[in-house]
Amino acid sequence: MAQARAPRADAVRNRKKILDAAREQITLHGPDAGMDEIAAAAGVAVGTLYRHFPTKTDLVAAVIAEYTTHVADDVDAARERAAGGSRALEEITGFLGRVVEATATNHAVKAAARTLGARPADTAAESRAGTALTELLQAGKSEGDIHPDVTVDDIYLLISTAPTDQPPTARARWLTLVLVGLTTHARPTSTHHG
Structure with missing residues (x-):
């Protein structure tokens, strides 16, 4: 054959x-x-x-698929680092920061995907990201840093509502604020200068 x-x-x-x-x-x-x-x-x-x-829809779907694969690779690497001894909270924080920055730069592509109804046919990367994120959250819960009721859907909700059309300072402030809702820790005193 x-x-x-x-x-x-x-x-x-x-x-x-x-x-x-x-x-x-x-x-x-x-x-x-x-x-x-x-x-x-x-x-x-x-x-x-x-x-x-x-078609343009095929093209936009491929751009979104490439982005989703990048996100899945990122969260996979974060999970591996946590399994190797890094604190899960640090890995989750880093992942959220990186995905929000990547989403900010791909904001127009995401809007185009919605307009054109583009959706990647292959959801393997999305599934892989969800599995890695579940394991990363579980590690954070086991370490006592992540609140027990936090789910992968919560992370997706946070990412989908991130101020990706705002300047980097606003995105950094968003991350500081959302971490309070994810963690079991009180918010540290900030030296934020808005």
């Missing part, structure tokens, strides 16, 4: 260039970013873009 051929190196490079250009163009122009403009920004012929992504 013939073995499936791996994609050619130039096809892999083109796909990455297209995804990067799509993220950039959608961030600049929102859901109305044109496929011709995305192809030009990627330095590929528009036919090449359509060979990889037959």
Whole structure:
């Protein structure tokens, strides 16, 4: 039986260039970013873009899938560090900060996905992120740092309501405030200068 051929190196490079250009163009122009403009920004012929992504919805779904894989990889690494002796609370705090920053830079792409109804077909990365986050929260609860009633859905709720359209100082302040709701600790005295 013939073995499936791996994609050619130039096809892999083109796909990455297209995804990067799509993220950039959608961030600049929102859901109305044109496929011709995305192809030009990627330095590929528009036919090449359509060979990889037959519709704009397919393209946006691929950008969202790439982002979800990045988030899953991040929380997986955080869980591994916690399993290796790092405090789960520190890993959860770091993860939340990183995912909110990544979401802030992908805000326009997420809005475009909602507008176009783009949803990645493969939910394996989403599932992997949920499993790793569950284990990370459990470790935090076992260490006595995370409140016993905190769930993965709570983390997703917090991320979905983060002020991703606000400046970095506002996002940092948001993280300080939400950590109080997640942890068993009182809020430390802050030197916050709003």
